[in-house]
Amino acid sequence: MFFEPLVFDLSLLGWDDTRALPADTIPGRVSRVHRGAAEVITEQGQIQVHYGARVRRDSAADPTRLPCVGDWVALRLLAEGRYELDEVLPRATAFVRGGVSRDSRGGLSGDGQGQVLAANVDIVFVAEPAMHATDFADLGRIERLTALAWESGGTPVVVITKADLFDQGLDDLLNDVRGAAPGVDVHAVSSFTGDGVDVVRSYLMGSRTAVILGASGAGKSSLVNALAGGEVMETQQVRAGDGRGRHTTVHRELIPLPGGGIVIDTPGIRRVGLYDMSDGVDRVFSEIEDLAEQCRFGDCSHEAEPGCAVLAALESGELPERRLESWRKLQREAAWMARRSDARLQAEETRKWKIIHKGMRGRNRP
Ligand SMILES: Nc1nc2c(ncn2[C@@H]2O[C@H](COP(=O)(O)OP(=O)(O)OP(=O)(O)O)[C@@H](O)[C@H]2O)c(=O)[nH]1
Numbered sequence: 352m353f354f355e356p357l358v359f360d361l362s363l364l365g366w367d368d369t370r371a372l373p374a375d376t377i378p379g380r381v382s383r384v385h386r387g388a389a390e391v392i393t394e395q396g397q398i399q400v401h402y403g404a405r406v407r408r409d410s411a412a413d414p415t416r417l418p419c420v421g422d423w424v425a426l427r428l429l430a431e432g433r434y435e436l437d438e439v440l441p442r443a444t445a446f447v448r449g450g451v452s453r454d455s456r457g458g459l460s461g462d463g464q465g466q467v468l469a470a471n472v473d474i475v476f477v478a479e480p481a482m483h484a485t486d487f488a489d490l491g492r493i494e495r496l497t498a499l500a501w502e503s504g505g506t507p508v509v510v511i512t513k514a515d516l517f518d519q520g521l522d523d524l525l526n527d528v529r530g531a532a533p534g535v536d537v538h539a540v541s542s543f544t545g546d547g548v549d550v551v552r553s554y555l556m557g558s559r560t561a562v563i564l565g566a567s568g569a570g571k572s573s574l575v576n577a578l579a580g581g582e583v584m585e586t587q588q589v590r591a592g593d594g595r596g597r598h599t600t601v602h603r604e605l606i607p608l609p610g611g612g613i614v615i616d617t618p619g620i621r622r623v624g625l626y627d628m629s630d631g632v633d634r635v636f637s638e639i640e641d642l643a644e645q646c647r648f649g650d651c652s653h654e655a656e657p658g659c660a661v662l663a664a665l666e667s668g669e670l671p672e673r674r675l676e677s678w679r680k681l682q683r684e685a686a687w688m689a690r691r692s693d694a695r696l697q698a699e700e701t702r703k704w705k706i707i708h709k710g711m712r713g714r715n716r717p
């Protein structure tokens with residue numbers, strides 16, 4: 352059996368009793384999805400359910416309406432005695448990949464290709480090792496992942512892993528990291544010694560849900576195990592040791608921690624890159640955005656214009672060169688993403704019109 356009986360108390364998975372449910376349904380949380388079916392944890396345990404007509408119809412029009420890990424869903428009991436997935440309840444937050452943008456109300460709309468990777472994630476841990484091979488923590492990667500975290504609607508928390516690799520100088524590193532993620536909590540942790548693990552765990556109090564973003568080898572699995580106080584995830588060493596392929600391991604995707612709180616870990620979240628993150632970039636580089644407001648020209652490109660507040664800050668040393676470069680790079684990427692998704696939208700429109708025209712030609716034929 353996967354779960355302790357305790358876990359079947361849905362409040363431990365973050366369920367809020369005051370949430371509205373359609374009549375004659377029971378609540379559950381999606382722990383894994385397959386094609387056309389989902390594994391859902393309910394008060395009665397984990398069950399596999401197929402999608403009802405409404406979910407099939409909605410998701411055919413918009414794939415972001417497909418159930419995903421972390422979703423709260425309403426299950427309806429059918430006459431033959433099994434449940435089906437009747438509705439995906441509104442999401443508080445969502446990690447979305449590809450072709451999707453947020454409207455002003457925070458809702459999602461897309462070009463029919465977007466995919467939700469995880470839903471209702473409260474805390475997004477950005478894991479970056481203090482040392483990676485011979486390099487120190489990569490501030491650029493922290494900025495990129497923090498932007499992605501903001502974009503999901505969750506709260507980012509930067510976790511500098513493998514802190515035990517540092518004898519001294521850790522405080523300086525943490526200060527640099529704080530500069531790269533203004534307004535974001537930054538902590539050092541060692542899954543080996545256990546230092547800092549309690550602080551990280553405290554973010555999950557109140558049955559909150561977290562994901563851990565980070566490069567391969569950042570120590571994500573080790574951190575989950577440290578948080579759980581036992582082996583719930585295979586780490587790289589284990590995989591290397593038993594010679595099994597890296598992605599052959601089937602593991603749980605929604606992991607309730609014994610001490611409370613939930614971690615979502617899916618292959619999609621592990622591979623998550625840099626998508627639709629322009630708002631996130633603005634937040635991560637808020638001090639540069641503030642400076643840009645003070646430039647003489649509204650359309651200042653901060654390259655060579657007179658009265659450029661950004662270049663002035665660079666000159667005075669107030670703004671580190673690395674930070675400006677990183678901002679430029681991520682802005683270019685975000686702009687490229689936006690253009691790509693526009694192009695996709697256009698292609699989709701053209702395709703629709705072609706179909707409509709074909710239909711009209713057909714009708715005009717004698
Ligand atoms: N010194 C030290 N090494 C650590 C620590 N945490 C993890 N490691 C090592 O870092 C390597 C990667 O750890 P994992 O936890 O497997 O990393 P991951 O982020 O899950 O990696 P992927 O599964 O590839 O995404 C392993 O060799 C761990 O032993 C730590 O706190 N201190």
Ligand SMILES: [Zn+2]
Nearest residue numbers: 646651653659
């Ligand atoms: Zn400027």
